[in-house]
Amino acid sequence: KLVKEFYMNLRIVSSPHEEFALSSTVKGQRIFLDARILASILHIPHSGLYIFEYKKWPEVEGFHPNHILSILYPNDPNIHPNMALCTNKLSVDHRLLHHLIVHQLLPTGGGYAKLSWMQAFLMWCIISKVEFCYPLLMLHTMVRAFTQKKSVLPFGSILTKIFRHLEIRLEGEIGTKLKKEDTYNKSTLNRMGWKKQG
Known part of the structure; x- marks a missing residue:
């Protein structure tokens, strides 16, 4: 539910000559994200x-x-x-x-x-x-998902991590379990045609 709220309120807040940035509101709390902030929350590089x-x-x-x-x-x-x-x-x-x-x-x-x-x-x-710069690609993918008529709402797990980092209350929210196709294992590789050598 919070992921949907994030995407419903998503806006591009940067001008063409500024670093790309997004804003949204979840449970009344404003969220501002650019590549540096997202990288910092996720502990990944933004280079x-x-x-x-x-x-x-x-x-x-x-x-x-x-x-x-x-x-x-x-x-x-x-x-x-x-x-x-x-x-x-x-x-x-x-x-x-x-x-x-x-x-x-x-x-x-x-x-x-x-x-x-x-x-x-x-x-x-x-x-x-x-x-x-993966964080920048993530931000653009969020916007692309928001603007497409038929699209998944990506990065639900990552958005949950962002919500926790920003101390947005998650009580009463129902979590979504990973689907079988969201994990990689031997059967995933077999379906794709990978064969074990030797």
């Missing part, structure tokens, strides 16, 4: 690339879409950056990485058969060991 794109390929020095496409689709010489990308042609390792991105890093709900340009970019960052 790395400050970028978030969904309508075009991210423009970052050292990155070219053809490079990640050649890694993800090595047997498809016809693949190019303007194509719609599908996950069914990814290797098992890359499908697992994509699964982690769409379920854990940037959960958006919906189908997972398509690979967005931002998801492909994050795969490049992870494969190439290029640091990106």
